[in-house]
Amino acid sequence: MSDPAPWYDPAVPESEYFLGVMGLDVVGFSQSTRGRTPVQLVGDGAALGIARRSHREITYTVLLLVREECALPYALEWLSAALQGAPCEGSCVGDELGVFSCCPTGDGTRELRHLFGVGLLEGPTVTATRYMDEGIIAEATFTLAAAVPWIYREPLETLTDWITLRAGTLLTFDPDEVYGACLEATPCLDDPLCPPPPLPVRAPVPVDACYPTGSAQFYRSVVSLPPVAQPEWLEAVPVFELETGGTALRRLIVRFWANPLGGDCMDVADPCAACTDIQIPYLPAGSKLTVDGRTQRAEVDCPAGPLGSATSSPTLYGPLGRSFEWPVFSCPTGLCIEILSTSATTAADARARVFLVPRSDVG
Template structure:
């Protein structure tokens, strides 16, 4: 049992998933009090199961006590002690599906017509959002702060802004997580019958449940960019393990961190949704590359400290 389900070798020694119960559920006195029909540990204790990631054995089992002569249990019983360690510190609730197999809307005439701007002062979206940020108070002009050197940051040169995007948004409800815990997404993208380029996820805090058109376009709190997916591929981003991989038909699962980045091609900052408020998740991609059968699935997982 303590060996887990993962065979050692090829990087599989990082630990396994451990499912446990936070308390011993109360078994009802009679049928129907917990759920229709006979009650089981799964149906009566559905709310108390948690999962720990990357769990491994820290100290081998040792026998603490031997019990013999039990009338109901012939033979010898042994009380055993052992220690486990979890590589990920959070206890995870079961995943909740927010949206499954959602397709992008069909193209509109606006997707075919690009309006060009010849204004030399025109800013892109990132520049407009930066210009809206409040400026700091002016300090002593005779004693300016020291100028720090600009540090180089890695970026994704394959990421570019397409002429037109198509977008679909899904709501993450307020009761998806308690206020004292946080929420992380599990994303799945299927490219369908064509390649998919310049995919972008944005998460917007939406405490008043406003539609996307009424939200400040600069108010997103997390952004994920995926530069490319081949035809028939499925990308999975697991925020609980912080792993990204692509599945292609007839091929082995492939790590895909190199095609995923944060805002403006910068390193990815894994999204964490907090404060127990509703969010709006909006997924867009290059309109010219979205196949009719391309789809997105979003699940959320509550993390408890």
């Protein structure tokens, strides 16, 4: 009542006698979710199969502290409601869970970890109750499930600043011609005198119907991350944010290059050596794009007049407007990140930023 505590409700008098929840134990962070199921062969041995990570289950044991018996049912009601997650962002997608890997020091940033796609799996369930002169202590358990098995750290501090797109270098080029110069190795065992039988027709790869051809002027902004800034034994994934500003933005390209020698990223321009592309054909004015490698989801928040804003999921394309693959950087190679936007559609207040987020399988 004097804090004010988040569970205190003036409309529920017994909430005044609920003193809170104290953590007792947690299980599920120190176990890897990686596994594989070998398939036995007809002869000796087995095919190992593909290693994959399942969802993560986290079980908490907590104490509910109350001063009178009538407050205990309310404490359970409140805990159950709190574990349902955000009313508008939960449901099938789940929520973000923030935890500390150890007792925090300073502002706690170094110890803070994040899990995504988290929802209540079962509970809470009271397993023991102790009555004392000063009140009641009830022991309860509940289990959360994280659809994304990874445990993420805070983004690396070297990539956090916003970049004004019009402050980049202005250049003219044709992305289609640039990619056309990339060579592909041909199989060396194909006999020209005895060609192999034709393979069955494969389904065509979806291609962006609005992928443009022809040269155009682009603003080019480059972000660099030195190899020493990346943790040596942790994978990392990017998070890209962009605000279009006053006009609609078309033909956005974001490229990632490995830079193990820590060279000048302004000299890196070979698209054949790029790790991957993120290409989006259109973003409306006043919108904000988020491409999140942690959850492998992309969202665009668009202005919706009196309704505030509306959220949509854009289609991401890769090089030449073809299939997109979520990038994962498994080694501390350093990065060069190039952001290209057409000068004719880049607003004066358009800006972008990139995060690189380390992740682990246990924590």
